[in-house]
Amino acid sequence: MIDTIDQQLIAALMDDSRLSLKALAGITGLSSPSVGERLRRLEERGVLTHYTVDIDPKHFGYLLQAIVRIRPLPGKLQEVERQIQAIPEFTECDKVTGEDCFIARLHVRTMDHLDTLLDRINAYAETNTAIVKKTPVRRRLPPLTND
Structure with a gap:
């Protein structure tokens, strides 16, 4: 199940996949370790599959x-x-x-x-x-x- 915080993390990473854990923590109101754990779980579940750059x-x-x-x-x-x-x-x-x-x-x-x-x-x-x-x-x- 994807909750509101997961949605915030995904949306933030879609805008900028290079955001630090600290920046993501500021967006979600969680601690950096909590954000790291959520990202790890999203990766393990296959929700997050790549971190990428966009070039012109x-x-x-x-x-x-x-x-x-x-x-x-x-x-x-x-x-x-x-x-x-x-x-x-x-x-x-x-x-x-x-x-x-x-x-x-x-x-x-x-x-x-x-x-x-x-x-x-x-x-x-x-x-x-x-x-x-x-x-x-x-x-x-x-x-x-x-x-």
Whole structure:
């Protein structure tokens, strides 16, 4: 069961995963050792799985972001999945229901770069690509209440 204090800890870590135990204690009103114990329990239960950083790919020359819907050709599902996993510019990919089997996000430097990467997939699948103009909602958690 996730209680209000656990929810506060998770929300604070989502904003800044580098917060110290002391800072988290100040947010929750608990002692630092109590916060440490709660975090350990959340990790053991699999609620907290990673502490991470968020970078802006533009600082590494990836000026474009694309969402690609991918529909493998008959008998090519596993090969398409292998190709997606092998291309590091694919930063996220979900296997989904419906006509398309995969919806993926990738970061590229130029349109030519995008074409080169998609050519590797197009031998095994049909693709439909949209360039991301803006991200009005960044990845976030759903409400953490148990209501």
